[in-house]
Amino acid sequence: MREKQYLMIPGPTPVPPRILRALSIPAIGHRSPQFAEIMKDVTARLKNIFETENDVLILTSSGTGAMEAAVCNFVNAGDKVLVMENGNFGERWVKLNKRYGADVEIIAGPWGEPHNPQALKARIDADKEHQIKAVFVTHNETSTGVVNDIKALREAVGDHPALFIVDSVSGMAVSPLKIDEWKLDVVATGSQKAFMIPPGLAFISVSPRAWAICEKVTTPRFYFDLRAAKKAYTEKFNTPYTPATNLIVALQESLKMMEEEGLPSIWARHEKYKTLVRAAIKELGLEPLAGDEAASGAVTAIKKPGNIDVKKISKLMREKHNIIIAAGQGKLETEIFRIGHLGYVHVNDIIVTIAALEMTLKELGMDIVLGRGVAAVLNLLVKGE
Numbered sequence: 001m002r003e004k005q006y007l008m009i010p011g012p013t014p015v016p017p018r019i020l021r022a023l024s025i026p027a028i029g030h031r032s033p034q035f036a037e038i039m040k041d042v043t044a045r046l047k048n049i050f051e052t053e054n055d056v057l058i059l060t061s062s063g064t065g066a067m068e069a070a071v072c073n074f075v076n077a078g079d080k081v082l083v084m085e086n087g088n089f090g091e092r093w094v095k096l097n098k099r100y101g102a103d104v105e106i107i108a109g110p111w112g113e114p115h116n117p118q119a120l121k122a123r124i125d126a127d128k129e130h131q132i133k134a135v136f137v138t139h140n141e142t143s144t145g146v147v148n149d150i151k152a153l154r155e156a157v158g159d160h161p162a163l164f165i166v167d168s169v170s171g172m173a174v175s176p177l178k179i180d181e182w183k184l185d186v187v188a189t190g191s192q193k194a195f196m197i198p199p200g201l202a203f204i205s206v207s208p209r210a211w212a213i214c215e216k217v218t219t220p221r222f223y224f225d226l227r228a229a230k231k232a233y234t235e236k237f238n239t240p241y242t243p244a245t246n247l248i249v250a251l252q253e254s255l256k257m258m259e260e261e262g263l264p265s266i267w268a269r270h271e272k273y274k275t276l277v278r279a280a281i282k283e284l285g286l287e288p289l290a291g292d293e294a295a296s297g298a299v300t301a302i303k304k305p306g307n308i309d310v311k312k313i314s315k316l317m318r319e320k321h322n323i324i325i326a327a328g329q330g331k332l333e334t335e336i337f338r339i340g341h342l343g344y345v346h347v348n349d350i351i352v353t354i355a356a357l358e359m360t361l362k363e364l365g366m367d368i369v370l371g372r373g374v375a376a377v378l379n380l381l382v383k384g385e
């Protein structure tokens with residue numbers, strides 16, 4: 001019964017039938033006028049979802065490919081960069097920058113809490129000589145279920161010339177990210193999160209200021225050279241190398257769906273999922289890792305209940321109930337488990353997930369009154385929340 005599986009992880013996310021149908025079209029020529037039309041249309045729609053006038057480029061890679069592009073196009077070996085790190089994906093910015101030889105300075109925050117913009121401001125204010133070339137941040141830290149306040153972090157950088165580079169792989173189209181208004185230079189995201197299509201595409205926006213830096217940076221790059229991507233798009237509405245054509249056709253369908261729903265409704269829907277899941281788990285005596293203020297609309301991380309092995313929770317959920325949830329990552333691997341609720345998720349999926357979680361925890365010896373978590377969800381739903 002694999003078809004009835006519930007994919008409740010923070011990516012890859014479930015793919016709607018409409019998009020599955022779009023995916024199944026016969027292969028098309030990637031240098032055909034037909035494909036150029038699709039690229040043009042998809043890029044314009046993507047810019048609407050990014051809410052930006054900046055260039056938005058489509059890469060054939062997972063989200064990390066866009067992150068790699070965000071480093072190798074804007075950072076020279078030896079450049080001082082600042083990474084705001086409060087989770088596994090902040091650590092990825094650190095690793096990427098180190099691999100390219102950057103002089104990485106880390107402002108680390110506790111995993112499970114949002115960054116303190118004051119800490120960034122203090123460091124930026126102290127950099128009178130403008131040694132810092134770029135600041136790397138994570139919008140939605142998927143490993144902890146925390147949303148960082150990107151607006152406040154960007155304000156902390158103020159007029160300092162450092163580029164402001166954001167990983168919004170799991171944040172884009174989940175919660176607001178005002179690229180132009182907040183002046184975010186580079187924003188990276190991927191297809192398998194809120195965009196509701198399978199893994200394989202990444203998207204990256206680049207501000208005019210960032211392009212000027214990109215032209216001067218001498219770091220070796222080929223596949224992820226954004227100048228090549230921009231040139232191919234500008235000249236021919238195309239990509240420099242063979243793109244994942246069927247995924248781009250699927251993206252067109254997903255962007256239409258997102259436009260039909262509207263960004264404010266998409267954000268509100270994710271807010272609602274967050275509220276439902278948190279109400280249910282609290283009712284069951286579980287503790288979310290993130291506090292209410294910074295809790296993510298994409299994923300909820302839940303602290304290990306007592307001595308129960310979190311791996312056993314996900315194993316039983318999968319084997320007995322056909323529900324896939326996620327373990328912890330990095331240093332929280334055995335300390336938390338995570339329920340993803342982004343993209344093509346419905347409240348019904350949440351009700352089923354909570355019901356299965358109750359049965360699972362009871363089987364693992366927790367003192368659970370069956371139905372209490374589900375009732376918390378239902379009560380919120382009938383109240384119209």
Ligand SMILES: *Cc1c(COP(=O)(O)O)cnc(C)c1O
Nearest residue numbers: 062063064089140142169170190
């Ligand atoms: C999923 C994700 C990524 C990218 O991961 P890939 O596996 O390369 O697609 C990067 N950052 C965050 C915050 C993510 O959630």
